[in-house]
Amino acid sequence: MAVVPATMKAVVIRRHGGLEVLNLEDVPLPTPGSGEVRIRVRACALNNMDIWARSGPPGGRPVFPWRERPFPITTGGDVAGVVEAVGPGVDGWHPGDRVVINPILSCGVCEYCLAGEQTMCLRYHIFGEHTPGGLAEYTVAPARNLLRVPDSVPFEKAAVPAAYCTAWRMLVTAGGLRAGEDVLVVGASGGVGTAALLIAKMAGARRIIAVVGGAEKAGKAAALGAVPIDHREHAAWSERVLEITDGAGVHVAADPVGAPTWVQTIRSLRRGGRMTICGASGGERPDFDIREVYQRHRRIIGAPMGNVGDLRAVMGAIFSGAIDPVLHAVLPLAQIREAHRMMERREHFGKVVLTP
Numbered sequence: 001m002a003v004v005p006a007t008m009k010a011v012v013i014r015r016h017g018g019l020e021v022l023n024l025e026d027v028p029l030p031t032p033g034s035g036e037v038r039i040r041v042r043a044c045a046l047n048n049m050d051i052w053a054r055s056g057p058p059g060g061r062p063v064f065p066w067r068e069r070p071f072p073i074t075t076g077g078d079v080a081g082v083v084e085a086v087g088p089g090v091d092g093w094h095p096g097d098r099v100v101i102n103p104i105l106s107c108g109v110c111e112y113c114l115a116g117e118q119t120m121c122l123r124y125h126i127f128g129e130h131t132p133g134g135l136a137e138y139t140v141a142p143a144r145n146l147l148r149v150p151d152s153v154p155f156e157k158a159a160v161p162a163a164y165c166t167a168w169r170m171l172v173t174a175g176g177l178r179a180g181e182d183v184l185v186v187g188a189s190g191g192v193g194t195a196a197l198l199i200a201k202m203a204g205a206r207r208i209i210a211v212v213g214g215a216e217k218a219g220k221a222a223a224l225g226a227v228p229i230d231h232r233e234h235a236a237w238s239e240r241v242l243e244i245t246d247g248a249g250v251h252v253a254a255d256p257v258g259a260p261t262w263v264q265t266i267r268s269l270r271r272g273g274r275m276t277i278c279g280a281s282g283g284e285r286p287d288f289d290i291r292e293v294y295q296r297h298r299r300i301i302g303a304p305m306g307n308v309g310d311l312r313a314v315m316g317a318i319f320s321g322a323i324d325p326v327l328h329a330v331l332p333l334a335q336i337r338e339a340h341r342m343m344e345r346r347e348h349f350g351k352v353v354l355t356p
Helices: 048-055 161-174 191-202 215-223 237-244 259-267 308-320 333-344
Strands: 007-013 022-028 036-045 078-086 098-101 138-142 146-148 182-186 207-212 227-230 250-255 269-277 299-302 327-332 351-355
Touching: 007 333, 022 333, 036 098, 048 333, 078 138, 078 161, 146 308, 161 191, 161 250, 161 269, 161 308, 182 191, 182 259, 191 207, 191 250, 191 308, 207 215, 207 237, 215 227, 227 237, 237 259, 250 259, 259 269, 327 333, 333 351
Parallel strands: 182 207, 182 250, 207 227, 250 269, 269 299, 327 351
Antiparallel strands: 007 022, 036 078, 036 138, 036 351, 078 098, 098 146
């Protein structure tokens, strides 16, 4: 019989600050409760929420609509690994099963959950951001939030549900992208951005335009089949979008950045175009002329994360090989400070993954 350790290694944050507040510590091994499983973490990808949990929320304001968790915290919402133990009342899951955690936490019984819209749930939270997460050797999650990972899929490629589910929601479910349409992806080098490039290509978009910063990222976006625009070279990049689309503009624009890019994203839309938004990493209070929206029949659509149907669709595409997630770096958990540094300085193109 395998010996179960009493403690585990986990990244613990005890206060807001720089990279120095990220520490690998020995903490008690979590015990699965009713309906829960304990997972041996094999891969955990970073998201902007991990950076904000450590440095403090952008602008000093808590990320709407939640308050911050009290310290100490361990973050990490994109988790893939192996079931190590099951709690009472768990059926269908056994030690040794390869799984990825659906980071969407909801009540399951409200009108929104029953309609299949878990992210509209009034009790909606995110695993690893509002609960202890996966930047550790082990983590505990609800069994109902598990999705089986095929043996052929590396854990590093499976640990991307938050970004890829969000991108799917933005383009397919909320954006209604159809084959032959033109797509704009703003902030195309991040986790959501690179996911959107791949999803748009799989969906049959005619032209995929990627706004990135720097020649190196522009080259990587081009290698994925996109037409890159380096915003460092084209400050008024919406004009370049119109040139590429013969003056018409794009059908769908995905903008996870927020205030700094909203005006140009809106101006990049064709008449009747759809702009989908999922975040405000650059700022949450844009200043724009609403006439540019209604006079041209444009729409702005909120698309945070996605529902279970979105998750199963995009993870199914990953599992089948139709989508190959872009990974910037795969680092051991002990290099958590380097991983945060990469993301904070926006050096990455794709996901940064940690492996305990």
